Amino acid sequence: MKKVLTIIVACLLMMNASSVYAANAKTVPAVKTTAAAPKPITLTINYEKAELNPGPVLQNNTIYLPLSALSKMGITVIIGADKTTLTLKKQWNSVVIALGAATIKVNNETEKLAQPTVKINGALYVPSAILSKYFGKGVRWDNKTKVLSLIDFDSQLHLALQRNDLAYFGKLLNDGLNATETIDLILKYQQDAAWIQAALKAGADPNPYFYEAVISKQAGAVQALLDSGKVDLHSTPPIMGENSYLSQAFKIYTVYGYDSQGKRKSFKAPRSYEIAEMLVAHGLQATSTDAYFAMAERETEWFDWMLGHGADPNGETLKMVTVDESHNAIAFYDLLTAVDRPATQKLIVSQYMVTGWNPSPENMKNLEMLVLKYNASLSPLSQPQLDRLLYLAQSNNMQALTDALVAAGAK
Incomplete structure (x- = not known):
């Protein structure tokens, strides 16, 4: 009997323990899991880590920037x-933008x-696309690493040029710097052709700043741009009027740029046969207008060069020189201010006016060259004009020119 009682008690104890375990199991709360906090954005400005509060x-799915980030990129912010x-x-x-506006x-x-x-959180934010679209800044987002890179291309390009750091320039190009626009600053800093070649390799259009390369007489840059095979020598910017690139190679310009410290400077760009020869080698021919400019400035060698490289000795130009014999006056014009536009004038007539007004050795030489070497017809000249030139030829003992004028009817 005692043994049976012991077994019953043991069973009751086991049942009680199971009940307690079951009860405890019902009262233990389930473990809750939470998503990991979003990884904070790491910001770099011009390749250096930057801390902003508030940050981006x-x-x-849009990166928003606090106003302080815009200021760091050189943008003036007015609230x-x-x-x-x-x-x-x-x-x-x-750019004017209102909160919430579309x-x-x-x-x-x-x-x-x-x-x-x-x-x-009480602070104004703008979408980062505004920086790149309207201000030309670099905005790169790496969604995997949560790194936002902002690049002030303008200031960094100046920095690369001042340091003569071609490798850094390549990095900027790789990160989205507008390759075409860089050519303007490369020319202003007078960097060598390697910079132009790097810009072209990155997809730069050689045409927009070809004019600047020619007038600043940077032969290495001109050659690099021409070697791209994409320069249209017959499509010139409006600022050139009806001038050809050969006229730009001939003319003397004062050009503005920067020194190695980034300070504004000016320098004189002289005439350049080297660039003129490059242009001709790539298919450009001189025009009567090109020859006229050389003649008007009494540049005998250039006048000869233009006539020898395509300028028509019997051609005509806009009427850019006039003589008022009653008032003993001469007037010169350029292509934009040419008198009686669109009236034209034969090159030989312009030569007569310049020489008749000022029979300098250079002007007489140009007249002789135009008539004898390049066989310009004298028929456009009036009898008084022929007679005047005959007098000048005889006075300067220019027998061959005298004979040509007499043959044309001069008395």
């Missing part, structure tokens, strides 16, 4: 009196905005 934010309107300015660009004003022109300006 990723929201709705309107209503605290919801922003005006962003950099050089010639002006449009934006860029230099007084309204455009649609993909993502609006927002307010986060």
Whole structure:
């Protein structure tokens, strides 16, 4: 009996222990798991880590920047009196944007905005695309590493040029620097052809700044641009009027640029046969207008060169020189101010006016060369004009020219 009682008690104890375990199992709460906090954005400005408070934010798959980031990129930020309107300015660009607006004003022109300006924790934020689209800044986002890279291309390009750091220039190009626009600054810093070649390799269009390369007489740059095979020598910028690139190689210019410290400077760019020869080697021929400019400036060698490289001795130009014999006066014009436009004038007539007014040795030599070496017809000249030239030829003991004038009817 005692043995049976012991077994019953043991069974009861086991049942009680199971009940307690079951009860405890019901009261233990389930373990809750939480998602990992988003990885903070690492910001770099011009390749150096930057700490901003508040910092950039990723929201709705858009990177938003605090206003301090814009200031760091050289953009002037003006907050309107209503605290919801922003005006962003950099050089010639002006952007006006309102909080939450779907449009934006860029230099007084309204455009649609993909993502609006927002307010986060009381601070105004703008979508990062504004930096790249309207101000030409570099914006690179690595979603895997959560690194946002901002690059002020303008200041960094100046820095690369001042340091003569071609490798850094290549890095900027690789990160999105506008290759075509770099050619302008490369020329202003008078860097060598390797810089032009790097820009061309990155996809630069050689045409927009070819004019600057020619007038600044940077032969290495001109050659590099021509070697691209993409320069259209017959399509010239409006600033050239009807001048050819050969006229630009002939003319003397004062050009503005930068020294190695980034300070503005000016330098005189002389005439360049080297560049003229490059242009001819790539298919450009001189025109009567090119020859006229050399003749008007009494540059005998250049006049000869132009006539020997395609200029028509019997051609005509816009009427750019006139003589008022009653008032004993001569007037010169350029292509933009040519008198009686679109009236034209034969090259030999222009030569007569210049020589008849000032029979200098250079002008007499040009007349002789035009008539004898290049066989310009004297028929466009009037009888009084022929007679005047005959008198000048005889006075200067120029027998061959005298004979040619007599043969043409001069008395």
